[in-house]
Amino acid sequence: MYYIGIDLGTSAVKLLLMREDGRIQNVVSREYELSFPHPGWSEQNPEDWYRQTLSGLKDLISVVDAKEISGIGFGGQMHGLVALDENDNVIRPAILWNDGRTEEEVKYLNEQIGKKVVSGYTGNIAFAGFTAPKILWMKKNEPDLFARIKKIMLPKDYLAYRLSGSFCTDYSDASGMLLLDVKNKCWSSEMLKICGITENMLPKLYESYEAVGYLKPEIADSFSMKHNVVIAAGAGDNAAAAVGTGTVGKNKCNISLGTSGTIFITSDSFRVDTNNALHAFAHADGRFHLMGCMLSAASCNKWWMDNILLTDRYKEEQEGIKTLGENHVYFLPYLMGERSPWNDPKARGAFIGMNLNTSRAEMTQAVLEGVAFATRDMYEAARSAGVSLERSMICGGGAKSPLWQKMIANILNISIDIPSCEEGPGMGGAMLAMVADHRYNSVEEAAEAIVSVKSTCEPEPLLVEKYEERYQSFRKLYPTLKDVYGEL
Incomplete structure (x- = not known):
């Protein structure tokens, strides 16, 4: 059986096709634009991620029988704010991890709310790249758009939503939103209140190696895949890369x-x-x-x-x-x-x-x-x-x-x-898909079977x-x- 790891990066999406024994069969990359509308701002169009992912998938699986593909997992750029309206339309370009517009919001969270208080709610203090400050920025500077928000998700989770229909995220990626009570692995009601959002705007939480659904039948048919291709929750890019190493x-x-x-x-x-x-x-x-x-x-x-x-x-x-x-x-x-x-x-x-x-x-x-x-x-x-x-x-x-x-x-x-x-988050994503598909009983078991050291400095x-x-x-x-x- 084969598994796909999708690494949604800042400049490109990299797709990896791996056998269950860890042998890599193919790697494909597709680039997309990065926009800097103002100094210090960094944005992308989520539709570009999805379109280029589908384009890459076509070439990726051309080297094998598509019916032998059993699962898809993700590793993705963290912290990005993707906001959808009631019709699942993207409300504005995604505000990325390296966007620096939220200085005032970070100062508000760390100084007025207080670092100790915020850390008590989440385990972390506010940083400019985190998602919660971006939500506050949008609330203050784009109130009409903010009022339209029905779903808030992270970049890789947008792909999972488009591919499976599952409104989901994993704990590792959600940790970087400053909305998660990391210790107790649940959304922080206090942080949601501070940001002016409700829990039903946020995705269901999963472990990275859990199955969140299956590839949509119409997408599976378009690639000649079977209808029970498992979609794993995946992980933030650094956690996925850690799995891959x-x-x-x-x-x-x-x-x-x-x-x-x-x-x-x-x-x-x-x-x-x-x-x-x-x-x-x-x-x-x-x-x-x-x-x-x-x-x-x-x-x-x-x-x-x-x-x-x-x-x-x-x-x-x-x-x-x-x-x-x-x-x-x-x-x-x-x-x-x-x-x-x-x-x-x-x-x-x-x-x-x-x-x-x-x-x-x-x-x-x-x-x-x-x-x-x-x-x-x-x-x-x-x-x-x-x-x-x-x-x-x-x-x-x-x-x-x-x-x-x-x-x-x-x-x-x-x-x-x-x-x-060393294939980074894509390799980790594929390994997480293997665990979600029960090819391995745990992430540790998959790592022990697949990862080895070439040399040491x-x-x-x-x-x-x-x-x-x-x-x-x-x-x-x-x-x-x-x-x-x-x-x-």
Whole structure:
């Protein structure tokens, strides 16, 4: 049997076809537009997600007998606000995870309602990307549109709704809405009241590996699929990627270097970072996790290569970097503001430490190291919450760089495991569909059967010592520049 994982990303939807033994049969990607109608805003048309998903499905399943496809699961960009009216029409373009328009709403929630109160309701404080502040923004700035809302959902859940008719979400993705009581896995009546919405506007909650329905017969017929193709609830992109790297169970870690960057630490029980620098979310395996999120990770290197150096020779640029742990140039990777641990949408990128002898390679190195140092910032927040790590899996586009792997291993002083097959949220989505279809009894069982480690990058004591000194300098930079960012 075959299973499909749909990774609904920010720039494209990536579809993966996998056998139940984990062998990948095909991968297809379809891009769509990202709109920036005002500085700091980020929007997309949900209809584009659906249209491009159907387009990709046609090519994806062309390599197998469509009747052998048994399930579909999702991993998707988190936090986006998708609002539908009584006729299931999209009311306005989806407001995405990296949209920064909600500064006033975040301030209202964290300062007037109070961080302690909001965290008590949900396990988290408000961040600019979360869904609840966007609902408040829409209520204040688009009252006529807000009055038409009958359904509120997240991006991947819009796909599930269009494909199955099930108005659903999963606990991992819902955790990032700031509407879920994460500890008790139910909608927070207090947060709903604050946002001026009712529970019947919100989807039914499921575990990520649970079946929410079946592919609509008319869609199944159009692709020559059978009528009992299971639709799994799926997960937020980071939880789905964690499943795809086998980061399930207790005390496991996954570092992601995608458009954004995350450190994802699993736990058997719900716990909150007392400083709220990390997110306390539900995990796709039915348990919980702490997660730090930086808004710009591999996207920093893409910006540097594409926009500044005007080159697509990523590998060649990194080959010019010969000496690690001694670079005197620093880069602050806050190109879209920053979430963990600073929660500062006004933060911006910066180079510091250049002189007349600074080379192109040193600045490229600073970009890569800046992302790694910011990952260390998130790890330090986790350590302050009592987390101790010896190793981590790694995934995302940036994780394909051996140089970046080495930097992460030595700056965090942990072993970095590289998975044999790294297909991110799409792979995790397909694995969740297998569990929903009862091919595996649990997410852990599926991960044990499918995920393996290709190689490990070990920290080197001398390099760890050099990078420790560099990191202690790096960690002073944001606090020094914080007031300047506010003025800018």
